[in-house]
Structures are given as C-alpha cells and as structure tokens.
Amino acid sequence: MATVNLRTQVAGLDMPNPTMLASGILGTTAEVLRGVADSGAGAVVTKSVGLKPKEGYPNPTVIQLECGFLNAVGLPNPGIHKFMEEIRSLRDLKVPLIVSVFGFSPKEYAETARLAVEAGARAVELNLSCPHVKGAGAEIGQDPEIVKLIVKAVKDQVDKPVFAKLTPNTSNISDLARAAASAGADAITAINTVKAMAINVETFKPILANKLGGLSGAAIKPIALRCVYEIYEAVNVPIIGCGGIRDWRDAVEFMLAGASAIQIGSAIALEGLSIFKRICEGISEFLERKGFRSVNEIVGLAHKE
Numbered sequence: 542m543a544t545v546n547l548r549t550q551v552a553g554l555d556m557p558n559p560t561m562l563a564s565g566i567l568g569t570t571a572e573v574l575r576g577v578a579d580s581g582a583g584a585v586v587t588k589s590v591g592l593k594p595k596e597g598y599p600n601p602t603v604i605q606l607e608c609g610f611l612n613a614v615g616l617p618n619p620g621i622h623k624f625m626e627e628i629r630s631l632r633d634l635k636v637p638l639i640v641s642v643f644g645f646s647p648k649e650y651a652e653t654a655r656l657a658v659e660a661g662a663r664a665v666e667l668n669l670s671c672p673h674v675k676g677a678g679a680e681i682g683q684d685p686e687i688v689k690l691i692v693k694a695v696k697d698q699v700d701k702p703v704f705a706k707l708t709p710n711t712s713n714i715s716d717l718a719r720a721a722a723s724a725g726a727d728a729i730t731a732i733n734t735v736k737a738m739a740i741n742v743e744t745f746k747p748i749l750a751n752k753l754g755g756l757s758g759a760a761i762k763p764i765a766l767r768c769v770y771e772i773y774e775a776v777n778v779p780i781i782g783c784g785g786i787r788d789w790r791d792a793v794e795f796m797l798a799g800a801s802a803i804q805i806g807s808a809i810a811l812e813g814l815s816i817f818k819r820i821c822e823g824i825s826e827f828l829e830r831k832g833f834r835s836v837n838e839i840v841g842l843a844h845k846e
C-alpha cells in the first residue's frame with residue numbers, strides 16, 4: 542500500500558486526489574454523479590448543459606473504434622433551469638461538483654454559468670467546442686477573440702472558479718489558452734475530442750448520423766499530451782489534462798507535461814468506475830518509488846532542462 546497522500550488544490554478547489562470525471566461521460570444525473578464520487582474520483586464534471594433544453598442528434602451517436610470512440614451526441618440536455626434540481630441535490634457531495642456549460646453566445650454561457658453557481662456548482666467548466674450559430678461548421682472555441690469574450694462574460698457573472706475547456710481542432714492551442722487566461726480563466730482543461738469520422742464500406746455512407754464527430758480514447762492521448770505541454774509553456778494557470786487517459790502511467794505523463802489534475806472519460810466505458818482508485822493507487826506508488834511527497838512536485842517536470 543502506497544502512503545503518499547494525493548490531496549491537492551486546483552484553482553482553489555480542494556480535491557482528495559487529482560482525478561476527475563470528464564464531462565459527458567455518465568454526468569447526466571445526480572445519482573450517477575454521486576456514484577462516481579463514491580468510486581474515488583477527486584471531482585466530478587457534469588454533462589454540458591445549456592440555457593434551454595436541447596435534443597441530441599439521431600442515432601448512431603457513439604461508435605467504438607479499434608483506437609477509441611467516435612461520438613456526435615449533439616449536446617442533448619434538459620436545460621439549466623431543470624438541471625438546477627440535480628445540482629441542488631448534490632450540495633452535500635464530498636468532492637467538488639463542476640458544472641459544464643455551453644452556449645451559442647457569451648451571454649448564454651454567462652447566464653447558464655450564473656444559474657449553475659446559484660444552484661451550488663463549486664466551479665464551472667466552459668465547453669468551448671460549441672458550433673457557431675451562423676458559421677458553417679466552425680466551433681465557437683476556435684476563435685481566440687470569442688474565447689476571450691466568453692470567459693470574460695462568465696467571470697463577470699460568477700464568483701467561483703471558471704475552467705476553459707479547449708478544443709484541439711485548431712492550428713495553435715496556445716493562442717486559445719492565452720486568450721482564456723487573459724480573460725481570467727482560473728484553469729484550462731485540455732482537450733475536448735478531435736474532429737474525426739468513420740465510413741461504412743458496405744453502404745458507402747458515414748456511420749454517425751451527424752457524419753462528422755469527435756474522437757476520444759487512446760488514439761488522442763499523444764495529441765492531448767502535446768496540447769498540455771504547449772499550454773504549460775504559454776500560460777501560468779493550472780491545466781487539467783484530458784484525452785485517452787487509461788492508467789496511472791498516462792496520468793503521470795500528463796502531470797509531467799504540466800497538468801495539475803487529469804480527467805477520465807472514455808476509459809470508464811472500457812474499465813468501469815474502479816479506474817479512479819486504480820489510477821490513484823498507481824500514482825501514489827509511483828510518487829513513493831521516486832521519492833516525491835505530493836503530486837504537485839511532478840507537475841511540469843518534463844519542461845526542466
């Protein structure tokens with residue numbers, strides 16, 4: 542049994558360990574979120590919620606590939622007003638509850654975040670991978686100026702930590718991180734899914750009903766790791782690493798690249814909720830073996846000459 546205590550602080554949130562549930566994976570009801578917290582996650586992030594109820598895309602919305610998962614779910618959610626009931630019922634949760642919000646304008650993000658905090662969210666994570674209302678196919682979060690406007694609008698409305706979750710579908714993720722940090726983001730979450738697709742060779746048609754989707758899981762880990770590494774060099778705010786993390790080794794790699802905490806998504810579908818405890822035990826043993834006394838001591842070590 543390793544003895545290194547994994548308790549850590551990320552952007553002012555006190556966490557028993559540096560693992561978090563990633564948004565969109567199981568985070569739709571209070572009951573399930575409580576189950577994830579009980580299984581050992583250091584914090585939980587809800588599914589993204591918007592100002593108004595929204596239906597998702599038709600099926601198929603999620604498919605499993607050899608190297609991960611492809612999804613185009615379409616941000617289905619009950620709307621923040623309804624979701625506030627779930628948030629309220631989690632006020633006694635023993636780990637921080639982070640509510641993921643999205644919107645189609647800075648104002649929508651800000652209002653949704655304000656209501657989430659009013660209901661009891663300990664922090665909000667901005668899902669900045671939302672399609673533009675007018676633009677064809679472009680995401681809101683690909684434009685540093687819009688990222689800045691959204692983060693600023695949310696920071697003006699809430700007094701809890703604001704995480705900006707960035708998309709890797711950009712030529713320079715550091716520009717997005719700098720924009721978010723300059724507008725006051727308290728942490729950067731990197732990354733959301735990588736734009737991708739799959740085609741059925743028998744029918745000649747894209748498999749997802751939405752044709753294009755987002756790739757997650759093992760295949761994107763090296764991309765996510767590179768993003769965290771670049772962001773660490775660009776800004777001075779805590780980074781939460783996400784993308785393809787399956788075991789303690791992956792988690793440690795992200796921390797060495799600069800992540801103060803990590804999120805786990807797709808791997809839960811393959812390994813179940815025991816993954817949180819397994820990863821924590823592995824990190825703790827690693828720290829002990831290497832002679833470290835806390836997780837903070839290894840954050841960003843890969844940048845040292």
Ligand SMILES: Cc1cc2nc3c(=O)[nH]c(=O)nc-3n(C[C@H](O)[C@H](O)[C@H](O)COP(=O)(O)O)c2cc1C
Binds near residue numbers: 589
């Ligand atoms: C089915 C599915 C639904 C998702 N829904 C959301 C969401 O609502 N909001 C969000 O910010 N990210 C969402 N994501 C992205 C994940 O939070 C995460 O950023 C991504 O899957 C990479 O991590 P992973 O490889 O550990 O899954 C979703 C991912 C999947 C697979």
